[in-house]
Amino acid sequence: MSSLAERRCIPCRGDTPRLTDVEIEPLRAMLPRWDVVESRRLTRPFAFQDFKTALEFVNRVGALAEEQGHHPDLHLGYGQVRVEIWTHAVGGLTESDFILAAKVDELAARAPGLV
Numbered sequence: 001m002s003s004l005a006e007r008r009c010i011p012c013r014g015d016t017p018r019l020t021d022v023e024i025e026p027l028r029a030m031l032p033r034w035d036v037v038e039s040r041r042l043t044r045p046f047a048f049q050d051f052k053t054a055l056e057f058v059n060r061v062g063a064l065a066e067e068q069g070h071h072p073d074l075h076l077g078y079g080q081v082r083v084e085i086w087t088h089a090v091g092g093l094t095e096s097d098f099i100l101a102a103k104v105d106e107l108a109a110r111a112p113g114l115v
Contacts, residue, residue, distance in 0.1 A: 018092030053113025
């Protein structure tokens with residue numbers, strides 16, 4: 001399987017089946033910092049030195065989401081961001097969720113102020 005971050009999210013029209021636990025496991029292994037919640041969502045917290053750098057990260061993730069056509073829930077607080085990803089149309093996880101999570105990890109690796 002090619003690197004998840006090198007791939008592009010595929011728009012879901014609602015007829016895409018959500019991933020089973022068996023299908024989730026190898027993808028989950030590729031993203032060790034992400035938690036799978038109830039086989040339906042990916043979530044990862046990020047800590048930053050202050051509000052400004054956390055907000056800048058949220059804005060970069062937002063731009064990435066627009067470019068990929070796949071939109072996570074972003075929770076912003078002082079020095080912290082929590083990213084939640086799932087495919088709303090299917091009420092669970094698809095491969096695109098893991099692709100977006102890998103791309104977010106790449107952004108985080110270059111993010112100033114990440115602690």
